[in-house]
C-alpha cells in the first residue's frame with residue numbers, strides 16, 4: 003500500500019523515555035498488514051538493546067544506535083530513507099507498504115518530521131502519515147513539567163496512546179488528560195490497553211497537517227526548515243556517516259574502557275550544548291557490560307538501592323542480564339524512574355555468540371561513577387577504594403550518594 007500519489011507513508015512513533023514505544027511497535031508488527039513495512043529504530047548509547055527486543059517477522063529493520071534522531075544521527079535517518087528508495091528503484095527491495103520510525107524518548111520530533119516533509123528529494127517519495135505519541139500515565143505529568151521534548155512530542159501528535167493507566171493514580175490521570183487536551187485539543191486518544199492499539203490502522207492518520215495542532219507546531223517546523231536552509235545556504239556539508247548534526251556544535255563521544263576487574267564499561271556522554279530545547283546537558287547515557295553471570299540476589303539488591311535512592315534521576319534503565327540461575331535465558335529489565343516493570347525472561351540469547359550482561363542507563367544529574375561503583379560492589383571483586391557488597395548491605399550509610 004502506498005498513498006494515492008504513489009508516495010510511501012511514513013509514521014513516527016515518539017513519546018518520552020520508557021513510555022512504551024517499543025512495546026507498542028512490537029504489538030503493531032504482529033499485524034499481518036505490517037509485513038511489507040520497514041522499521042527504523044533509534045536509541046541512545048553505544049550498546050544497543052532495542053534491536054534485541056523487537057520481535058519482528060519482517061527483516062526490514064534498521065537500527066540507528068548511539069545518538070538521537072533529532073540531532074546526532076539525523077543525517078543517518080535521511081541516508082536510510084534515501085537508501086530505501088534506492089533499493090526499491092533498483093529492485094533490491096520490494097515495494098514498501100509503510101516506513102515506521104521509532105524515535106528515542108528524548109527526541110524533539112520536529113527535526114525528525116522535517117527530515118521527511120522538508121527534504122527536497124525525500125518528500126518526492128514519502129508522505130508523513132501521522133505521528134503517534136505514547137504517553138506514560140504514571141510519569142506523564144511530571145515529564146511534561148520538566149522536559150520540553152515531551153511537550154513537543156505531545157503537541158505534534160495525531161494520536162496519543164495512553165499507557166500504564168492501571169498503574170497511575172486516578173487524580174493524576176485526570177490532571178494529565180486535561181494537560182494533554184490543552185497541548186493537543188484535536189488528537190485522537192487511544193487507551194494503550196485496547197486491542198485496537200495493536201493494529202497497523204493506528205499508524206494511518208492521513209497526511210500530516212500542522213494546522214490542526216496548536217500554533218507552536220507550525221512554528222517549530224518552520225524553524226527547522228529555516229535552520230536546514232541556513233545550513234545548506236552556508237555550505238556546511240557534513241558527512242552524515244559521521245553522525246554529526248549540522249546544529250550540533252558539541253558532541254562528546256567517549257570510547258570503551260575495559261577496567262581492571264574484567265568488566266567492560268561503555269559509555270556515551272550525550273553532551274549537546276547546541277540548543278537548550280534539544281537535550282539538557284545534565285542528561286547522560288552510559289552502559290555497563292559485564293562478562294560473568296550475576297547472582298539473582300545481587301541484581302535485586304543493586305536495583306533496589308538504585309531505584310530507591312536515585313529513582314528520580316534514573317530516567318531509564320534497560321538491561322539484558324545473564325543470571326547464575328538459567329544463564330542461557332537472559333532476563334530483560336526495564337526501569338523508568340523509580341518504577342521497575344516486571345522482568346521478563348527471554349527463551350534464549352538473541353545473539354548466542356554474545357551472552358554478556360548489558361545495562362544501558364539514561365540519567366539526569368546522576369554520576370556515572372556512582373552507578374558503576376554500586377554495580378561493581380554487588381557483582382565484582384571488592385577493591386580497596388570501593389565499597390563492597392557486605393559493607394553496603396550492613397551499612398547503607400556507606401553507599402556513595404545515598405540520601406537518608
Ligand SMILES: Nc1nc2c(ncn2[C@@H]2O[C@H](COP(=O)(O)OP(=O)(O)OP(=O)(O)O)[C@@H](O)[C@H]2O)c(=O)[nH]1
Pocket residue numbers: 017018019020021022023024025026106107136164165166167169194195318336338343344
Ligand atoms: N503496565 C504496563 N506496562 C507497560 C505498558 N506499556 C509499556 N509497558 C512497560 O514499560 C516498559 C518500557 O516499555 P518500552 O516499550 O521499552 O518503552 P520505550 O518507550 O520504548 O522506551 P525507550 O525506548 O527507552 O524510550 C516495559 O517494561 C514495558 O513492558 C502498559 O501499557 N502497561
